[in-house]
Amino acid sequence: MTEPIRVLIVDDQQLIRVGFRLILEAEPDIVVVGEAADGEEAVQACAQAQFDVVLMDIRMPRLDGIEATRRIVAARAQTRVLVLTTFDLDEYAFGALDAGASGFLLKDAPRHDLVAAVRAVHRGDAILAPRATRLLIDAYATVPAQRAGDLPAELTDRERDVFEAIGRGLSNAEIAAELFLSESTVKTHVGRVLAKLGARDRVHLVILAHRLGLAR
Template sequence: MTEVGSEVREEIRVGIVDDQELMRSALRMMVESQPDLSLVGEAADGYEAIAMVRSRRVDVLLMDIRMPRLDGIEATAAITREFPRTRVMALTTFDLDDYAFPALRAGASAFLLKDARAEEVVAAIRTVYAGHAVVAPSTTRRLIEHVARSVPVGEGRAEEIRERLTPRELEMLLELATGDSNAEIARRVHLSEATVKTHVGHVLTKLGLRDRVQAVVLAYETGIVRPR
């Protein structure tokens, strides 16, 4: 536990993965400047990232996307599959669909640009550690639009999902697919934000999803939600 002002926070163990020493140095300084963040290792490519996570506990991994030998997308898929409790934050210079969507599908809980302010990255680390997703605002809506244009590939899975969820939980999945926050959903369906949060948690647990971004992808890819 670490005391930050009057607030006591758990120590978050952070790993850094980037093939550029200058970027690793900047991220290192950012992490080490925060009393509740602890730097546990650095890696220059995906293979080194996997080895790092296997050798020590990493709560949040700051993952570059474009790297030699093994890129961040493949490394993210391997790490989140083997170590589901390790949260991956994908960082890239390019706000492009070709990088964002594969990273999120691979299991990343966050997608941020490298030019994000230090306080934004730090806030995202804490948010991801708490079990929530963080995606750059410019990416979220395009994610929905991109997946919505795709042809559904899991009609059988859609029926399985409908059977697994209660009517209220299915309604929450449809609401999640809008990309709106719990507060926005609560106002629309006339429930308290706390109640919406509880239902969303049940949806994610029952469907084995890491976060609401994965719920958006699943809803569209299975055809449960159709593009307008």
């Protein structure tokens, strides 16, 4: 039997934490194993236990979600952080993505969107609001511009196809269907693209694909 997705909920408002817990724990493949009221508590919790996904609020006392995300990802690269924000064009959410978050989600998102987002980032997919992508590209500062022109040549034709699809926001399942590949094969290609391009994660690949003009 597959192990359930272990989730940590981080928000300074108890009612929000309770609401998210009720939604997630109704799912058979997700278990909430911890809560934190601010970034400091989140970092401490991740140092003491292994979480698959962290639902991270941005604006909190003591330590905000951006710095907490940076510390958690630096200490446990396998932990995925999903940022919770009030506005989908929130500059603070972009800062969290730059710090290593795997995507962001509106706090008032429908129940099924929250559950789907947790599963998606756990699989390694990126969660980005489409209309916020351009602002994110403009704000992103971690890809060295001088390397951009040389990157595509390092990829095989199939890896380039996968890279372009990632840039368009497709999940592994969607890429598999479009390219007539198995999901396991797509996952292998994604890993190779990440390694060859020196990208930190899938969000990093989305930004790079747009910067190179590969994603239309």
